[in-house]
Amino acid sequence: MAETFQTYRRRIRSVKSTAKITRAMELVAASRIVRARQRVEASTPYAKEITKAVSEAASNRSVTHPMLTEADEPRRAAILLITADRGFAGAYNANVLKEGEALSGLLDEQGKEVVSYVTGTKGINWFNFRRRPYARSWSGFSEQPRYEDAREVGQTLIDAFLQPTDDGGVDEIHMIYTEFVSMLTQAPDVRRILPLELEEAEEEQQQQSEETGPSPLYEFEPSAEEVLDTLLPRYINARVYNAMLQAAASEQAARQRAMKSATDNANELVEKYTRLQNQARQAQITQEISEIVGGANALAESTAGSE
Amino acid sequence: MAELHVELVSPEREIWSGDAHMVVAKTADGDIGVLPQHEPVLGSLVDGVVRVLDESDEEIVRAAVHGGFLSVANDRVSILAESAELGSEVDVAATRTRYEEALGSADGDEEAQAEVRRARASLRAAGEDV
Numbered sequence: 001m002a003e004t005f006q007t008y009r010r011r012i013r014s015v016k017s018t019a020k021i022t023r024a025m026e027l028v029a030a031s032r033i034v035r036a037r038q039r040v041e042a043s044t045p046y047a048k049e050i051t052k053a054v055s056e057a058a059s060n061r062s063v064t065h066p067m068l069t070e071a072d073e074p075r076r077a078a079i080l081l082i083t084a085d086r087g088f089a090g091a092y093n094a095n096v097l098k099e100g101e102a103l104s105g106l107l108d109e110q111g112k113e114v115v116s117y118v119t120g121t122k123g124i125n126w127f128n129f130r131r132r133p134y135a136r137s138w139s140g141f142s143e144q145p146r147y148e149d150a151r152e153v154g155q156t157l158i159d160a161f162l163q164p165t166d167d168g169g170v171d172e173i174h175m176i177y178t179e180f181v182s183m184l185t186q187a188p189d190v191r192r193i194l195p196l197e198l199e200e201a202e203e204e205q206q207q208q209s210e211e212t213g214p215s216p217l218y219e220f221e222p223s224a225e226e227v228l229d230t231l232l233p234r235y236i237n238a239r240v241y242n243a244m245l246q247a248a249a250s251e252q253a254a255r256q257r258a259m260k261s262a263t264d265n266a267n268e269l270v271e272k273y274t275r276l277q278n279q280a281r282q283a284q285i286t287q288e289i290s291e292i293v294g295g296a297n298a299l300a301e302s303t304a305g306s307e
Numbered sequence: 308m309a310e311l312h313v314e315l316v317s318p319e320r321e322i323w324s325g326d327a328h329m330v331v332a333k334t335a336d337g338d339i340g341v342l343p344q345h346e347p348v349l350g351s352l353v354d355g356v357v358r359v360l361d362e363s364d365e366e367i368v369r370a371a372v373h374g375g376f377l378s379v380a381n382d383r384v385s386i387l388a389e390s391a392e393l394g395s396e397v398d399v400a401a402t403r404t405r406y407e408e409a410l411g412s413a414d415g416d417e418e419a420q421a422e423v424r425r426a427r428a429s430l431r432a433a434g435e436d437v
Contacts, residue, residue: 042320049316049385053378057349147318147390218380221350222336230351231376234389241318 005284008277012270019266025088026259029252032143033183036249039144040180043245047238054235056218057228058196065225066162067232070195074171077112078135078160079103080153080193082177082243083123084251085142090258092178092186092251093122099176099188107174115160115170119153119244135160143248150241157240158233161194177243178250186250193239196232311343313359315370315386322391323368329360330384332377339377347380354424356394356432357386369394371432373425397433402426 058068081100083093104114116134118124120142127134136156141149163169172192179189220227313330315323330341333355339348352375359368375388406426409419 039319043318045314045321046316046318046387049314049378049387050376053349053376053385053387056378056380150318151389218347218349221334221339221348221377226335227349227351227376230374231349234376234387238318 005277005280008273008280012273012277015266015269015273019263019270022259022262022266026256026263029256029259033249033252033256036143036245036252037180040242040245040249043238043242047242050231050235050238054196054231057220057224057231065228065232067158067194067228067236068196071165071171074112075165076115076170077107078115078117078157078170078173079107080117080157080173080175080240081119081123082175082247083118083120083126083142084247085121085139086255087122088258089251089255090261092254092258093120093126095188096176096178097123097126099190103174103176103190112171117153117157141244142251145241145244145248147237147241150244151237153244154233154237154240157194158236175240175243177247178254180246180249180253183253186253191239191243193236196235311341311382311384313384313386315357315359315368315372315388315391317375317388317391322370322388322393323359325359325367327359327367327384328362329364330377330386331358331360332372332386333357334377341377341379341384343382345379345382348377349379350377351375352377352386352388354421354428356428357388357391369432369434371397371425371429373428392429392432394432394434397429399430399433399435402429402433403435406430 058065079100081096083096087093100116104116107114116127116132118127118134118137119139121139124134124137124139127137138149138153157173160168160170161173165171173194175191175193177189177191178186180186310326311328311330313323313325313327314321328343332339332341332350332352334350335353336350339350341348352372354373355371357368357370357372358366361367370388370391370393372386372388372391375386375391378385378387403426406423409422409426412419
């Protein structure tokens, strides 16, 4: 009995120290969400302006650009998976990877070869563990993505897209990231980024034209083609950057939630073990008392007999 | 008098926004000056200095822009810079060292040449003579 009392005490101590760690991680994540969201917000003006510029450039003239045209028979598709560098974030990484599996299954059914690009250590490990090939991977910036990181990823994807399919290029590019809907909801989101779908841009433009009337005819400097040539890749980079920022905010939110429930669980365990520990202690005391009483009785009887 | 509303943004943050009378930027074809009532333009910028002036041609803001776009419509000027820094934010000493280093190894090296252009734009934005 004495052993169980000790065991419980040890367990309580260890659970308590775990709770301290998870609580600290929860607080760290909570403070990082704020900064991550500020970064998302700081990037919005640029994203908005470039979306507007793209929609104006693409809709005002009958320009054709390789990044705007669909391949006749798409044979190869790329998937960019944006995962975190660290775990301890609940189902955050698993959700993205699950969505990636579903999408690659779908593309496979359509007869397209799937090429994967991965950012984030967790995603890379997932691929390595399953011995799945991937074209390229990046890591080390999932919590604080910088624009340069996004540009590198975006440029790699654009290069792959512009390469002819016969030389190993891809015909379409999809991106999977976790959208930061609110503090409580973060949902994995699948977007096709290339060839460009201008739906979003058009929506934006409609809103704008309601505000300011029809958008004017633009003069291009130096020429429409050259402007598109430089504008479109930057638009893609901005999209990738925005996705990374949202993913970073979602990662922190997911981590905060995971760590909060871990802390709650630990506290519950401490409570449960404290009860059990008290019970064990009570049992131990009872046992000792009954032993003493029993011993005293036996002693009393033996002395009574000798008298 | 009509005014221009100017926004200078980079992917990571909004660098400056406000009203002005004239914007001077450097496009692939050369310098472009934008006054109120300018026709709509979408131009790509090269490494250079963007100057925002008020009615008496006093400089309000001077910034180094490293590649990006200029979009003008309805007296709104948006400068979308791939990266940009205000002249007042430039670390002159460090940039000058970088500039001279890059200049020394610039022969035929494309990266060094790009670095020279970037550093030169930053220095000029800071009001240095290069």
